[in-house]
Amino acid sequence: MRNEHLYLCAAVALALAGLPAIAAAQSSTAQNAALADVNTAEAPRVTQTINNKVVSPLQRSHVAAVDSVKPTQSVADSQPMNHMHLVLQRSALRQSALDALITAQHDPSSPKFHQWVTPEQFGEKFGVSDADIAATTAWLQSQGFKVNGVYPNKMQIDFSGNAGLVKQAFHTQLNHYALGKASHIANATDISVPSALKNVVVGVAGINDIHPQPQHVATKVSQYDASTHKFMIKEPAGSTPATVNPQAIGFTNGARGLVPYDMAKIYGVDQLRSSGLTGTGITLAVVEDNSMVPADWTNFVSQFSLGSFGGTFTQFQPQATGFTNCIDPTINFPGEDDGETLLDAEWSTAMAPGANIWVASCDDSNSNNFFGGVFTAATNLINGANRPNIISASYGYGEGYTDAASKTAIDLMWAQADAEGISVFVSSGDSGSNPSFNGFIINGVGIDANAFGTSPNDTVVGGTDTADVLDGTTKKYFASTYNAVYGSALSYVPEIPWNQSCGNEVAAKSLGFASSLAFCKEYIKLDPNGYYLTSEAGSGGPSSVDSKPAWQRQVHNAAKDQSRDVPDVSLFAGSYGGDTWVIVCTYYYPCQPGFPGLIALSGGTSLSSPMFAGIQALIDQGLAAKGLSPNQGNAAPTLYALAADEYGGAKGAPPASLAACSADNGTKGTGKCVFHNITRGSIATQCIQQLPAVVTPDCYFYGNLPNSYFGPLQVGLTSTNINKYNANTEAYAAEAGWSFASGLGSVNANNLFNAWKAFVNVQ
Secondary structure, three states, X not given: OXXXXXXXXXXXXXXXXXXXXXXXHHHHOOOOHHHOOOOOOOOOOOOXXXXXXXXEEOOXXXXXXXXXXXXXXXXXXXXXXXXXXXXXXXOHHHHHHHHHHHHHHOOOOOOOOOOOOOHHHHHHHHOOOHHHHHHHHHHHHHOOXXXXXXXXXXXXXXXXXXXXXXXXXXXXXXXXEEEOOEEEEEEOOOOEEEHHHOOOXXXXXXXXXXXXXXXXXXXXXXXXXXXXXXXXXOOOOOOOOOXXXXXXXXXXXXXXXXXXXXXHHHOOHHHHHHXXXXXXXXXXXXXXXXXXXXXXXXXXHHHOOOXXXXXXXXXXXXXXXXXXXXXXXXXXXXXXXXXXXXXXXXXXXXXXXXXXXXXXXXXXXXXOOOOHHHHHHHHHHHOOOOOOOEEEEOEEOEHHHOOHHHHHHHHHHHHHHHHHOOEEEEEOOOEOOOOOOOOOOEEOOOOOOEOOOOOOOXXXXXXXXXXXXXXXXXXXXXXXXXXXXXXXXXXXXXXXXXXXXXXXXXXXXXXXXXXXXXXXXXXXXXXXXXXXXXXXXXXXXXXXXXXXXXXXXXXXXXXXXXXXXXXOEEEXXXXXXXXXXXXXXXXXXXXXXXXXXXXXXXXXXXHHHHHHHHHHHHHHHHXXXXXXXXXXXXXXXXXXXXXXXHHOOXXXXXXXHHHHOEXXXXXXXXXXXXXXXXXXXXXXXXXXXXXXXXXXXXXXXEEEEXXXXXXXXXXXXXXXXXXXXXXXXXXXXXXXXXXXXXXXXXXXXXXXXXXXXXXXXXX
């Protein structure tokens, strides 16, 4: 049926007749205390005739990256387009009511404190009205699409069709584009919808398949050397050009492989563990687009003696209510053992060995949504009957590459999670001031932030590096031999921002250079072919979409902008020169007592996020033992409130504890601190441009490589001023208080728990 004119009454009738029913419980669910006085009743907003010839464009509803790329060919009309999401827009009334509720849920003085809602309650109070959903779904059906279902949140409609239907209904052409090393499908222009629907429709998430990258560094295979207690990395043959000076690349003959004991010791988790807090009773979900071999988790737990804590592991495909849109990633590659999934599952367990770990994985191929299987897994969990206490998501891409509908869908999803009490942690990214270049070099674009994390309803985790190798203080912080569980850390270790480029100021000074800029200029001589150009570093930057939440303004040195800024906190992610990694146990490289075989080493902010999620699991268990909710919702508002006590507020002179809690003070200086304030180093990395084809903003160019591996290049460092490079302009330097380089810094988990208890008024 393809009527050009649909009347509202007919639309309602059609939708109600043809849709998989929204759970009946929505209409009869008892309202909890949080919603008792929330009145969001409103009249339908779709009040005009839906006329397919009277349409309105939806701004930023295509990926801007395709504008400068010539399509290779048009997508055939018969190309299936499965499980797209029509993303809906709530009214200003309901948005205001939701914002007020979430604020109250995080305020210990409010009667709504920790009064979380269910997905059905969320939809009833803060979703789009039933009449407007019915009108919208009826229009989709009239265009030939199959409407698979409406999510309980009443903000997403899952529907399927083909490219021809998309072209006709949304007035855009789908093309194939060569982007990077892969071919992708994307709409060439912004989409349009009937003007009658423009007040309730944001756009369509899922008409491109440009999926984001996992935020981990490439896994390294290594062989343990018992005589040196180092892991000797096995580089592929021919990967290291003989002409490169090795001093510019690494410092030691072998790498250090950190284990759960080390991270527990460094971040004060061991103190919580000794008091019985291991995450027991808390469910932590990592959302993925690939699967792992479950026995690897068991191997990890066995190798590092974590089994006595009683944690569990479950890998599954979470489904939406009433329809199936999540398929097992191993359907295309049976037995796949994904490095990202391994890292997330094993290292969340490393911090919370008593927690229930869920690997929620959905294959990308069943959805064209920009964030693919990761988004599907997360939104299905949040809208499900059985929900986790915590979610960790280690994927990302810059906002500049994310279409408006996908970005809106992400923010809607994390706001719902927050209202339900789910704590969400997202990795900041692995390429300095633009998270879209993991494993490569920033080019063609400037400063950006991870679209998956810039919602004000999640906590973004950046990356740090232990400073002992560059400082020459390793003997002070690490034992020369391993203990029974392969650990060697003696205490907290001073940290700097993770930065593997020559923009690393601490590395530059360790090598005798006055500045990172001087080091980078010398680096050109050492590496004339550009083999070691890199933007690999923890990411941070301001959002160009989301506004700064009130809680982010309250801490010393908060950026004076109007943007949601990330990261919020940071934990270990990697090291300059590849000196330090974490060990993962994989199917191909299993862990064995004494490490006689090859071992896999990994890192990245994909490590930082699940580790912080693990710390949250310990806090949740401890608070539940005090009679509070095991759910804390978004951790960030509480973290910033606690940081304001330690670092000082946005105004006035900071307290003495700001200087006392500098990470450089080590354990003796920071023993009573909640946060380790990281004040040395930066995440400013190399950036390139290749004129005239590629122009890169936010880059200070310091030299040329006429015969580089990539062709003639200009090479620079990321900077907020293209004409000047110093500590005030580099993107970005660590600073006292909050910074784009590492947020509030890392934490002492034991002190954080005690401060959190005081904040929520329990002993």
